[in-house]
């Protein structure tokens with residue numbers, strides 16, 4: 001009887017997940033956000049965070065000092081106490097059940113220094129919080145990954161990318177210094193000029209060199225609108241050639257492409273502005289507006305180059321309401337205008353709550369019939385790569401975001417040149433080819449990417465072997481740092497935290 005009830009419950013959750021999402025998750029997400037809104041507002045207004053920061057850091061240090069007292073043979077390794085379901089990575093780390101968890105209650109924006117043009121933040125500050133605070137002061141950060149709940153700590157220790165990355169690089173390239181607690185409990189600061197190796201070793205290290213406690217990020221001026229020009233293409237080759245040209249012009253502040261099939265795509269070029277010059281303002285973030293990727297698709301349908309003005313914050317969070325295009329699988333009628341008018345203001349459900357309520361059967365469904373991957377490939381191979389993804393998955397839209405990769409020491413850099421233009425190809429959705437096999441297909445994609453000197457984003461399912469992983473990512477500096485800082489007892493290697501076997 002119990003089994004039957006469970007079976008029925010699973011059936012409803014898979015086929016009518018929208019009922020649960022609309023009746024339960026959307027209201028819960030709303031109240032959770034409201035609570036965060038109030039809490040952050042009060043802390044920021046009272047400006048009490050800088051004082052509390054030192055105390056909170058001392059508490060993290062104390063936890064690590066206490067851990068150091070545990071006898072060697074019983075010593076578990078360390079990870080942050082942030083529960084796996086709260087993170088924006090696709091899966092939850094199994095290690096969260098067995099490792100010694102360090103409470104890192106560091107959630108505040110510490111200081112906005114307008115003279116130095118920097119902002120100092122704690123690692124759990126998220127993107128929603130940053131845009132909301134900075135934009136009204138007339139500032140923004142150069143690379144602002146578009147999902148509200150992404151945290152600074154996760155983006156530094158993992159990686160972050162946005163449509164301004166062809167100018168500024170990845171999120172890590174906009175960071176000026178890090179404050180970190182090492183396995184011996186000491187607190188260090190590192191930057192280009194102080195503890196330089198550590199500064200370059202931290203990005204992509206996934207919390208395996210130390211616990212991050214603060215980050216200083218560069219600020220740039222923010223204007224009110226993005227003047228966004230949409231240029232439809234009917235040929236992949238022409239789009240790829242055009243993209244090569246526009247990314248080297250720094251006047252094109254934001255560049256992004258959505259590919260809707262193997263031939264058709266829309267290239268978007270954005271520029272910040274305070275003036276509208278008689279153009280049309282489109283507040284795409286309003287609850288009743290069509291989902292952004294649907295809006296772009298309609299421009300492709302009309303086959304005309306269009307320019308419009310989008311409020312800055314709406315632009316930044318353009319893929320938030322529809323979770324890129326993932327929400328269409330969860331609420332199939334989510335972009336219907338009646339739904340948008342009535343309940344659009346409650347959307348999206350929080351990714352963390354979706355994760356928390358993902359049952360084993362839904363997980364299996366996502367593993368076997370869904371792909372979520374971001375592959376970072378030299379831009380010159382864009383056409384070849386899209387052809388390959390088409391052959392392997394036939395998933396559309398594809399998210400295409402060019403970025404500049406300098407040859408800094410550390411995990412990720414171009415093979416030879418001083419700086420090279422790369423592109424992130426994001427594949428999110430249900431593969432449309434019968435031969436799709438999650439492991440085999442992903443392994444073929446991983447090999448393809450590795451052969452082109454590309455990289456895989458590590459929030460996704462990683463099927464490489466450890467040897468292949470070490471080939472994809474340059475471990476030279478990382479190994480040196482782990483030896484020097486005695487990290488081996490304290491933290492596992494990155495691979496052992498991110499590989500498919502290490503996550504459920």
Ligand SMILES: Cc1cc2nc3c(=O)[nH]c(=O)nc-3n(C[C@H](O)[C@H](O)[C@H](O)COP(=O)(O)OP(=O)(O)OC[C@H]3O[C@@H](n4cnc5c(N)ncnc54)[C@H](O)[C@@H]3O)c2cc1C
Nearest residue numbers: 033036037038040041126128129130132133136148149313
């Ligand atoms: C203080 C605060 C903290 C928030 N923290 C989070 C969060 O951690 N994660 C999350 O997903 N969403 C957070 N939100 C909500 C987030 O802004 C919403 O998800 C959504 O983007 C709200 O959009 P809106 O267009 O309704 O209002 P907004 O465009 O956000 O504007 C409403 C007003 O509130 C101000 N404001 C908005 N957010 C903040 C902020 N964080 N700090 C200071 N002022 C702010 C704006 O500048 C504006 O004056 C927060 C909101 C506030 C006000």
Ligand SMILES: NC(=O)C1=CN([C@@H]2O[C@H](COP(=O)(O)OP(=O)(O)OC[C@H]3O[C@@H](n4cnc5c(N)ncnc54)[C@H](OP(=O)(O)O)[C@@H]3O)[C@@H](O)[C@H]2O)C=CC1
Nearest residue numbers: 079080087088145151153154157158159160161207211212
């Ligand atoms: N546009 C974009 O760029 C997007 C990026 N992403 C990806 O999402 C991930 C970020 O998600 P988010 O939920 O913010 O981060 P997570 O909580 O998933 O953290 C990612 C890693 O960073 C480590 N980490 C986080 N904070 C600290 C800290 N204070 N000290 C030491 N280690 C820390 C975590 O360690 P531990 O395991 O010990 O907790 C974990 O290994 C990144 O991998 C990013 O690439 C996803 C969507 C979009």
Ligand SMILES: CC(C)=CCC[C@@H](C)[C@H]1CC[C@H]2C3=C(CC[C@]12C)[C@@]1(C)CC[C@H](O)C[C@@H]1CC3
Nearest residue numbers: 088089090323324326351354355358372374428
């Ligand atoms: C722009 C970049 C670089 C990445 C975007 C990645 C996102 C599209 C994914 C990151 C985490 C993913 C999750 C889901 C959808 C796709 C992501 C947001 C789910 C919401 C899908 C439904 C499952 O039940 C839960 C998933 C959680 C993580």
